[in-house]
Amino acid sequence: MGPSLRSVMACFPTGVTVVATRDASGAPLGLTVNSFTSVSLDPPLVLVCIAHRSASHDPIIASQSFTVSVLSAAQGDIAQRFATSPSEGRFDGVDWRGAPSGHPVIEGAAAWLDCSIDEVIVAGDHSILLGRTVACGAGDQPALVFHRGEMGSTDG
Numbered sequence: 843m844g845p846s847l848r849s850v851m852a853c854f855p856t857g858v859t860v861v862a863t864r865d866a867s868g869a870p871l872g873l874t875v876n877s878f879t880s881v882s883l884d885p886p887l888v889l890v891c892i893a894h895r896s897a898s899h900d901p902i903i904a905s906q907s908f909t910v911s912v913l914s915a916a917q918g919d920i921a922q923r924f925a926t927s928p929s930e931g932r933f934d935g936v937d938w939r940g941a942p943s944g945h946p947v948i949e950g951a952a953a954w955l956d957c958s959i960d961e962v963i964v965a966g967d968h969s970i971l972l973g974r975t976v977a978c979g980a981g982d983q984p985a986l987v988f989h990r991g992e993m994g995s996t997d998g
């Protein structure tokens with residue numbers, strides 16, 4: 843038996859994002875996600891994979907839309923916070939603004955996207971959410987990097 847898929851995938855460096863929406867009462871919710879990938883430029887499609895057991899899974903699909911905040915190198919604490927239970931109150935004390943959809947974008951993020959869900963594809967224990975980008979923006983901060991279980995920076 844070789845190494846686990848998890849430990850093999852940990853060798854592939856990724857950026858780190860917070861995928862977020864608002865629930866039916868308007869409260870912001872979100873989670874740390876590194877499965878974010880661009881899919882198509884025309885039409886502008888991206889995807890994220892969300893675990894079925896994640897508390898954010900159903901509310902994100904119910905809202906039919908989500909934001910992606912690409913975390914900057916200085917936001918390792920945000921990545922930890924949005925990956926740790928409980929989910930309630932994750933946005934307390936976190937600076938965020940509303941994207942055009944009104945869903946949260948984390949202040950200081952290196953880039954952000956505002957997406958409507960085009961398709962939900964059930965894939966094993968995750969759902970692939972195919973998002974159509976309706977608005978996006980970028981700053982010039984270095985981005986946070988996740989590699990072999992450690993957080994780093996694109997700045998080295």
Ligand SMILES: Cc1cc2nc3c(=O)[nH]c(=O)nc-3n(C[C@H](O)[C@H](O)[C@H](O)COP(=O)(O)O)c2cc1C
Nearest residue numbers: 873874875876877891892893896897898925926929
């Ligand atoms: C670097 C990193 C990347 C992650 N990427 C994903 C991901 O792509 N999809 C996912 O469902 N969970 C991912 N997680 C795990 C969730 O952030 C974590 O399970 C979170 O507590 C889920 O919150 P929720 O139950 O409130 O939705 C990641 C965690 C870390 C630390």
